[in-house]
Amino acid sequence: MNPVATDYLLxxxxxxxxxAAAIRxxxxxxxxxxxxxxxxxxxxxxxxxxQAGAALEExxxxxxxxxxxxxLADSGAVLARQSISTEPGLVAELPLGxxxxxxxxxxxxxxLLALLTLTSTSRTLRVLNAxxxxxxxxxxEQARIVDDGPGHDRLLPARLRLVGVRGYQEEHAEVSAELxxxxxxxxxxxxxxxxxxxxxxxxxxxxxxxxxxxxDPGERAEAATRTILLGLLDTIEANVDGxxxxxxxxxxxDLRVATRRTRSALGQIKGVLxxxxxxxxxxxxxWLQQVTGPVRDLDVYLLDFPTLKADLPAxxxxxxxxxxxxxxxxxxxxxRALADALAGESFARLLRxxxxxxxxxxxxxxxRAAKQxxxxxxxxxxxxxxxxxxRVLDEGRAITDASPSEELHxxxxxxxxxxxxxxFFQSLYPAADIKELIKQMKLLLDNLGGFQDLAVxxxxxxxxxxxxxxxxxxxxxxxxxxxxxxxHMLEQQQRARREFARIFADFDSDANAALFAQxxxxxxxxxxxxxxx
Amino acid sequence: xxxxxxxxxxxxxGKTSSTVNLAxxxxxxxxxxxxxxxxxxxxxSYYFRVKPKIKGGGRALLRGKRPLxxxxxxxxxxxxxxxxxxxxxxxxxxxxxxxxxxxxxQLRRLLRPLVGEYDYVLFDCPPSISLxxxxxxxxxxxxxxxxxxxxxxxxxxTQLLGFLAKQDGVxxxxxxxxxxxxxxxxxxxxxxxxxxxxxxxxxxxxxxxLAAEVERMGLHRMPLPAYAPSNAASAAYxxxxxxxxxxx
Numbered sequence: 001m002n003p004v005a006t007d008y009l010l011x012x013x014x015x016x017x018x019x020a021a022a023i024r025x026x027x028x029x030x031x032x033x034x035x036x037x038x039x040x041x042x043x044x045x046x047x048x049x050x051q052a053g054a055a056l057e058e059x060x061x062x063x064x065x066x067x068x069x070x071x072l073a074d075s076g077a078v079l080a081r082q083s084i085s086t087e088p089g090l091v092a093e094l095p096l097g098x099x100x101x102x103x104x105x106x107x108x109x110x111x112l113l114a115l116l117t118l119t120s121t122s123r124t125l126r127v128l129n130a131x132x133x134x135x136x137x138x139x140x141e142q143a144r145i146v147d148d149g150p151g152h153d154r155l156l157p158a159r160l161r162l163v164g165v166r167g168y169q170e171e172h173a174e175v176s177a178e179l180x181x182x183x184x185x186x187x188x189x190x191x192x193x194x195x196x197x198x199x200x201x202x203x204x205x206x207x208x209x210x211x212x213x214x215x216d217p218g219e220r221a222e223a224a225t226r227t228i229l230l231g232l233l234d235t236i237e238a239n240v241d242g243x244x245x246x247x248x249x250x251x252x253x254d255l256r257v258a259t260r261r262t263r264s265a266l267g268q269i270k271g272v273l274x275x276x277x278x279x280x281x282x283x284x285x286x287w288l289q290q291v292t293g294p295v296r297d298l299d300v301y302l303l304d305f306p307t308l309k310a311d312l313p314a315x316x317x318x319x320x321x322x323x324x325x326x327x328x329x330x331x332x333x334x335x336r337a338l339a340d341a342l343a344g345e346s347f348a349r350l351l352r353x354x355x356x357x358x359x360x361x362x363x364x365x366x367x368r369a370a371k372q373x374x375x376x377x378x379x380x381x382x383x384x385x386x387x388x389x390x391r392v393l394d395e396g397r398a399i400t401d402a403s404p405s406e407e408l409h410x411x412x413x414x415x416x417x418x419x420x421x422x423x424f425f426q427s428l429y430p431a432a433d434i435k436e437l438i439k440q441m442k443l444l445l446d447n448l449g450g451f452q453d454l455a456v457x458x459x460x461x462x463x464x465x466x467x468x469x470x471x472x473x474x475x476x477x478x479x480x481x482x483x484x485x486x487x488h489m490l491e492q493q494q495r496a497r498r499e500f501a502r503i504f505a506d507f508d509s510d511a512n513a514a515l516f517a518q519x520x521x522x523x524x525x526x527x528x529x530x531x532x533x
Numbered sequence: 534x535x536x537x538x539x540x541x542x543x544x545x546x547g548k549t550s551s552t553v554n555l556a557x558x559x560x561x562x563x564x565x566x567x568x569x570x571x572x573x574x575x576x577x578s579y580y581f582r583v584k585p586k587i588k589g590g591g592r593a594l595l596r597g598k599r600p601l602x603x604x605x606x607x608x609x610x611x612x613x614x615x616x617x618x619x620x621x622x623x624x625x626x627x628x629x630x631x632x633x634x635x636x637x638x639q640l641r642r643l644l645r646p647l648v649g650e651y652d653y654v655l656f657d658c659p660p661s662i663s664l665x666x667x668x669x670x671x672x673x674x675x676x677x678x679x680x681x682x683x684x685x686x687x688x689x690x691t692q693l694l695g696f697l698a699k700q701d702g703v704x705x706x707x708x709x710x711x712x713x714x715x716x717x718x719x720x721x722x723x724x725x726x727x728x729x730x731x732x733x734x735x736x737x738x739x740x741x742x743l744a745a746e747v748e749r750m751g752l753h754r755m756p757l758p759a760y761a762p763s764n765a766a767s768a769a770y771x772x773x774x775x776x777x778x779x780x781x
Contacts, residue, residue, distance in 0.1 A: 078612065080563050081563035082563040083563075097562075097563060098562075126609070131582040131584075132582060133581075133609065164607075166606060166614055167605055167606035167607055168606070
């Protein structure tokens, strides 16, 4: 399907009409009427499309708006297009069509944000064979970046795009060779989208919520810890605006994950930062976690709603709708409270003072209690991970079929701490090994998380039912449907509980124990062990 | 990938023009579309200005010496490709007969590597009931059957339905008949339409009129909606494509 396309830059001094005339003189071809369009490129905040090797643009021309899905790797070959009449945003808001079909799995719940707007004028020349069949297309395009405010427009170098037609490779090669002899063409090094982004100073893939630190094993623990915390602060800050405007639920989710990781790092990387600082900021980030909770709870409900509904027998499904209305009805107030908290002085001060502390020149030794501050980070990481692993094993092995659910909850908290530690410090260890351990950790966490989340959800649903009833917002059918849902959740929870022993035993395997020992035992301890053996 | 055979036992019922126009509309709607011109006369290939020629002919395709991928041609329209006809297709039954395994499952087998590359494949089928048509019935998700509103056409629909009822492996095939080359001035046409619609509720609602502009496709050598988008027949093809898209 994909015709080969090659982009060239045209010399700035030549105007497009004279180039078109030169092409017409050299080839048997037909020129289509000049066309102008507005091209708006979109991606999610975390560059989901770019990461998937795709580009999405809205092309508006002659009163028609289309979304076009292009293959970024294959110089923008069009893979799908569909007409639209409203502003591109969430997948659910788009009409059904081939672009939506491709977009849904890549974009998920994220919102499309406009990255770059170009106005473009183009001339298309179709090179014809003896049957007047188009065998190659030559597109001359002059694009201009539309920035906010007049006078900010910027002209991008004009391009000549040579687009092959499938099955006419020979003609394509001939035209390509002749064109290069005819015109002073320089190959374009980047697709138009990337050139445009570079011109406005945006780096594709510039945001990711994944932890990806490059730490040096010998680095002072205090400096490395600041690096980790600064990265998390960057993530928090990057998501504030999207959370306040509620562009999509992932902004808040990423903000909360970074907050949780910050609290975990403060608690787990012990003896490195001054104790008073740690205590102060732990409390303030706990506040942030708490004020962001209600909206996240509602988000999770609303995102899960189709699944929750599908979990019910068909006859009860419609009865659940008043629950959705209730949740949606409380959403605005919760979102407003969240936006207010994020616009308030406590939050501004938290960010400001936290950044000031992290970026201040370090003064190791200033706090005598912070004994590990000058130790190499690898040693601190080894020790913290060893300890936390030990704790996870002790807690997990103590759990029997009769243990109360609080013990599983405690184990989950320890597992999360261990997972975050391994993720913060992963660059200090062989990539394949640490990835494997993190993967094993996730399997266990999925089980524990399923168990815990279902219990919380069931309790929450019960409270909601009581509130709805008190407010006269829940017909009997709705209460019964919610009851059925709670029953289903508790059943699932029991299933997770029954699977725990097997999943924990997998994590507690000899192979994992050996890998933990190999990765996190310092060389000195190994040497000692050899000597004593 | 949805596969649609445009098929009629009878010739001259507007099969090729329907294939070409519907495929154009599918691609214009943003779907990656392939027309496979299976008729040795090569009319669909002609409309797209592509030579009806495949190196090695049908035999090379069937034997796997030439993957379909190699012989596909891009048309003048974005997202729309063509697998050209070849004169050797006239002997396709003999070639298929020679296949030891599943002589009726060969088209389906050949198309397998293209799943994921196209959203729609439309076959322009040769008239007649043959081993080739059995291949088409087994490969396709839907069979689009043009009917001229005449007694003879009605008979061919009955014949086709009778034949399909006796076949194995075509249970999921949707048969979608529609009226083609309709002359609303002729009472024979309007009467036949009324009678057949009562007998066959599965007949689609869109009706393609008998129009001079459709006949001119051979002069323009391109799909009708590409050069006469506001013509009544173009509108009828758009309505038809809408129904087909919903049905498959």
